[in-house]
Amino acid sequence: MRIQPARPHRLSIAARRLFQSTLVLGLWAIAACDSPSNVLPSQAARLDLVGSGVPAVNVDPHAQGKEIFDRMCTACHSVGGGPKIGPDLKGIEDKRSAEWLDKWMADPIGMGRNDPIGKEILARWKGVQMPPQGLSDHQQDLVFAYIAAASKGDLRVAGRSNGSSPSGGGFPGADTGGSAKGDLGPPVGEPIIATLTAPPLVPEPPTHKEPAKVIVNLEVKELTLPISDGVEYTFWTFGGTVPGSFIRFRQGDTVEFHLNNHPDSKMPHNIDLHAVTGPGGGAASSFTAPGHSSQFTFKALNHGLYIYHCATAPVGMHIANGMYGLIFVEPPEGLPPVDREFYVVQGDFYTVGKYREKGLQPFDMQKAIEENATYVLLNGSEGAMLGEKAL
Numbered sequence: 001m002r003i004q005p006a007r008p009h010r011l012s013i014a015a016r017r018l019f020q021s022t023l024v025l026g027l028w029a030i031a032a033c034d035s036p037s038n039v040l041p042s043q044a045a046r047l048d049l050v051g052s053g054v055p056a057v058n059v060d061p062h063a064q065g066k067e068i069f070d071r072m073c074t075a076c077h078s079v080g081g082g083p084k085i086g087p088d089l090k091g092i093e094d095k096r097s098a099e100w101l102d103k104w105m106a107d108p109i110g111m112g113r114n115d116p117i118g119k120e121i122l123a124r125w126k127g128v129q130m131p132p133q134g135l136s137d138h139q140q141d142l143v144f145a146y147i148a149a150a151s152k153g154d155l156r157v158a159g160r161s162n163g164s165s166p167s168g169g170g171f172p173g174a175d176t177g178g179s180a181k182g183d184l185g186p187p188v189g190e191p192i193i194a195t196l197t198a199p200p201l202v203p204e205p206p207t208h209k210e211p212a213k214v215i216v217n218l219e220v221k222e223l224t225l226p227i228s229d230g231v232e233y234t235f236w237t238f239g240g241t242v243p244g245s246f247i248r249f250r251q252g253d254t255v256e257f258h259l260n261n262h263p264d265s266k267m268p269h270n271i272d273l274h275a276v277t278g279p280g281g282g283a284a285s286s287f288t289a290p291g292h293s294s295q296f297t298f299k300a301l302n303h304g305l306y307i308y309h310c311a312t313a314p315v316g317m318h319i320a321n322g323m324y325g326l327i328f329v330e331p332p333e334g335l336p337p338v339d340r341e342f343y344v345v346q347g348d349f350y351t352v353g354k355y356r357e358k359g360l361q362p363f364d365m366q367k368a369i370e371e372n373a374t375y376v377l378l379n380g381s382e383g384a385m386l387g388e389k390a391l
Ligand SMILES: [Cu+2]
Pocket: 236, 268, 269, 270, 310, 311, 312, 318, 323
């Protein structure tokens, strides 16, 4: 930082790394430049949670569970869409014990022969049998966590770090911690269109004091931009920049989220907001083809600074191409005053050509899998924060 401010600056930093196709959030923090006491106690607690929750956020349990469900179960089952070849699985975790479901998944045919409930189901389905699926324990946990989440159907804001171990069974994030306290009532007044900013800028703090309806319009654009001097890269972006547009609103707000995918895009995309629980943190509701848009709504129950990213397969590729950013749910009492706030995110990039090899450089999947980054950059290009652009 060049200038010595009278009051500290607030810097939002996120560092991320790829681990195969999995997102690992190495670190994110709101850091005040000079005094740690500038971090609110509630934030300190939140940072703690995130610190201990790093393993829990390195996979997206809902997106993975959905992927397994779509691939292996959807031909015969729905969640809430009525029976198909097999029964509707909505609310199945309330109807059957975890132990019974384990036995069923291990051997549906044997259960149809020997287990009283199994016999009853088989009779109800007139002898049509479910073939054994051969899922690992972990895959099974993921798919049932997804079914449980999809059964509840609602998307709610909460840190994913509380109890969201993907192998822990149950519904990740069901314990939303402060959620009951976090609901500050229904939205009041006219809807507010959120102002989004490009890095390194952060939107002004929200001025409304009552819970509001906030509309977020975010557009995905695939853009070829300089990554280094004489080197170009086709970035996939949220809002035209890497990191993506900064989103800010207040705890208690009801957010109507619109994801638009520009007609020139070549790929479908979605958005997974780590501020949101429910299927894929919104990813399940926001899969959007080029030229289309999608919409979902959630209520912000827990304040905090969260990462968001695209969760379209292969996830690692979408993230490595620049599809991540920060969403800030401001606490109701606001943050302590500072002179300036900045938005800085570190990202790693993998190009076929070697470091600073000129021309348009394609993405290199193998280097990404090996985490052999060609560039590790702040704010998406070499020198993004140097010279004239220094903070
Ligand atoms: Cu994407």
